[in-house]
Amino acid sequence: GNSVTQMEGPVTLSEEAFLTINCTYTATGYPSLFWYVQYPGEGLQLLLKATKADDKGSNKGFEATYRKETTSFHLEKGSVQVSDSAVYFCAQINAGGTSYGKLTFGQGTILTVHP
Amino acid sequence: GAVVSQHPSWVICKSGTSVKIECRSLDFQATTMFWYRQFPKQSLMLMATSNEGSKATYEQGVEKDKFLINHASLTLSTLTVTSAHPEDSSFYICSAQGQGFTDTQYFGPGTRLTVL
Numbered sequence: 001g002n003s004v005t006q007m008e009g010p011v012t013l014s015e016e017a018f019l020t021i022n023c024t025y026t027a028t029g030y031p032s033l034f035w036y037v038q039y040p041g042e043g044l045q046l047l048l049k050a051t052k053a054d055d056k057g058s059n060k061g062f063e064a065t066y067r068k069e070t071t072s073f074h075l076e077k078g079s080v081q082v083s084d085s086a087v088y089f090c091a092q093i094n095a096g097g098t099s100y101g102k103l104t105f106g107q108g109t110i111l112t113v114h115p
Numbered sequence: 116g117a118v119v120s121q122h123p124s125w126v127i128c129k130s131g132t133s134v135k136i137e138c139r140s141l142d143f144q145a146t147t148m149f150w151y152r153q154f155p156k157q158s159l160m161l162m163a164t165s166n167e168g169s170k171a172t173y174e175q176g177v178e179k180d181k182f183l184i185n186h187a188s189l190t191l192s193t194l195t196v197t198s199a200h201p202e203d204s205s206f207y208i209c210s211a212q213g214q215g216f217t218d219t220q221y222f223g224p225g226t227r228l229t230v231l
Contacts, residue, residue, distance in 0.1 A: 043208050044222040105158045
């Protein structure tokens, strides 16, 4: 079945450090891929997405490239800020089968950025 | 654009009572809405999918008689937790998917339910 695996956290960085959060997926067909961010006590916000192979999603300095050959969608940011502290979820939307249109989430990665 | 609201943001109730949570799409028509449950420090678990004007489709293991979902209009879906018990305490999040956003779900801010 479809699944999403994220790098285990928590991840703790100093401000201005480089961030990578790994994400790999298994799927039938060609899903769309997403990164969502959840700030403390809030719901999820769409951070970025990519809908086909080699697409790069980007927003607020974050980037992720849809790599079909490695089935990956790693999240990167060149210089993190304290305000980036949150939980990050990688997700795919099922492209076929009985779960068509449903999001499958990774387990989430907690990021804490210190000044 | 694509804003989803939930009401209430938090609720405390006594065991045995019922609680209704509303999910609204404020600036688009949501043909499909999803209800999730999130336990502390865990990922989201899909509970059910609702399409406007039809019965909700529940995921395996979710009690449909306990978690009543109504999607009466293109901008409103409600989740009613009936005869709530302490184990129903959780963070409930809805998302909405519009006709023009078939591959993107927009999430509400969540509702924190505490059952005493």
